[in-house]
Amino acid sequence: MNMKPMAAVALAFTLCAANSGVEQWRAQHQADLMKDFGWLTVVGLDWLKEGDNRVGADPASEVPLPPGSAPRRVAIISLHAGKAEVHPEPGVPLILNGKPASTTILREDDDVLAINHLKFYLIRRGDRAGIRLKDNDSAARKDFKGLAWYPVDPTWRIQAKFNAWTTPHSIVFHNTIGQQEIEPSPGTVTFRKDGREFHLEPTIDDGELFFVIRDQTSGKTTYGASRFLYTEPAKDGMVWLDFNKAENPPCAFTAYATCPLPPPQNRLALAITAGEKIYTGSTH
Numbered sequence: 001m002n003m004k005p006m007a008a009v010a011l012a013f014t015l016c017a018a019n020s021g022v023e024q025w026r027a028q029h030q031a032d033l034m035k036d037f038g039w040l041t042v043v044g045l046d047w048l049k050e051g052d053n054r055v056g057a058d059p060a061s062e063v064p065l066p067p068g069s070a071p072r073r074v075a076i077i078s079l080h081a082g083k084a085e086v087h088p089e090p091g092v093p094l095i096l097n098g099k100p101a102s103t104t105i106l107r108e109d110d111d112v113l114a115i116n117h118l119k120f121y122l123i124r125r126g127d128r129a130g131i132r133l134k135d136n137d138s139a140a141r142k143d144f145k146g147l148a149w150y151p152v153d154p155t156w157r158i159q160a161k162f163n164a165w166t167t168p169h170s171i172v173f174h175n176t177i178g179q180q181e182i183e184p185s186p187g188t189v190t191f192r193k194d195g196r197e198f199h200l201e202p203t204i205d206d207g208e209l210f211f212v213i214r215d216q217t218s219g220k221t222t223y224g225a226s227r228f229l230y231t232e233p234a235k236d237g238m239v240w241l242d243f244n245k246a247e248n249p250p251c252a253f254t255a256y257a258t259c260p261l262p263p264p265q266n267r268l269a270l271a272i273t274a275g276e277k278i279y280t281g282s283t284h
Helices: 004-034
Strands: 042-047 051-056 075-080 085-087 112-115 120-127 128-136 158-172 180-193 194-198 202-204 208-213 227-232 238-242
Touching: 042 120, 180 208, 180 238, 227 238
Parallel strands: none
Antiparallel strands: 042 128, 051 075, 075 085, 112 120, 120 128, 158 180, 158 238, 180 194, 202 208, 208 227
């Protein structure tokens, strides 16, 4: 029996299943972007000054809320010695973690304040403390028309070699607000494409390898600052890099994100014609 036709059918089935998996991942990625209080809803980031910071629809507030979205004065957030404490305005229906808000020292990211269709919470970047604001009625969310992708291409799913660092190693990132961030790296990843060898250095994010990359499509067909790529941890010294899942950072959708920029070692002399393209709704 001639097995070649059967092998061809099996290969075609495998590729079809792989392509379907990428398309499902892309659909979920877009759904996550569009969900309530997702990145499309981020409409503000205000850095707190030492002392009292007013929160409300009054445009003179240190943390201004969109006009008509809330009372002119919602709360005071006082910043002293690095601690941010919220003092709700009496009679204002401000919610903290699902319950009526009271005077509380805010925890970064975990303590979420809400009023009407708004949510806001404390973030820290280096020695700076700020309030990130999300609005489910944001123009970016209402006007969203979907993401653009290169067609799924199985040749951009590449098996790479993982080499763990023998001594502790860190990656130095600069971010979009001009700060320097240092993150530990577990090792290097080496892959080949078009007869050439390339190297990338990841960090670890929520148990996955996380790559911040730039390539020769950046600023042309893909987002100029960077793209992100997540992979499963190395197994038997190998990693699968599926560039079909290369995604835009939050900074592609809002000016109020603080994204890491790719370190020099992750800026590739290679055109990665795979993954997410420039978001046409972006204003920067």
